[in-house]
């Protein structure tokens with residue numbers, strides 16, 4: 001399933017001027033297979049063994065290229081480093097307050113909030129953002145021992 005979407009992203013890149021390199025392929029593969037919304041640093045650590053000449057800056061630059069091509073989303077949280085999300089369809093995030101893990105979920109019902117906001121405020125609404133915070137199952141287990 002993730003492989004199918006990876007292929008889709010690679011096809012989408014082909015329609016842009018972005019050249020596919022082994023590094024770029026590995027970064028995309030990691031993003032689509034891990035599904036953990038990694039930071040550039042986490043991707044770098046996962047791949048540095050395979051690409052000894054690669055730096056965090058290289059990873060970051062490649063992520064920027066993917067972002068401009070529209071196949072990843074950058075999630076900024078106003079603190080240190082951005083996280084990167086390969087799912088570009090609308091979805092929401094539930095974030096673990098212990099380990100920072102981000103998990104996707106879908107709730108199409110919230111689209112109505114935009115319509116409501118337009119009616120109530122007269123704004124031309126373009127998007128919305130919602131995040132849920134809590135403790136993930138792994139961290140719940142850890143605190144029980």
Ligand SMILES: [Zn+2]
Pocket residue numbers: 096097098099100101135136137138139
């Ligand atoms: Zn956690």
Ligand SMILES: [Zn+2]
Pocket residue numbers: 037085087091092093103104
């Ligand atoms: Zn996501």
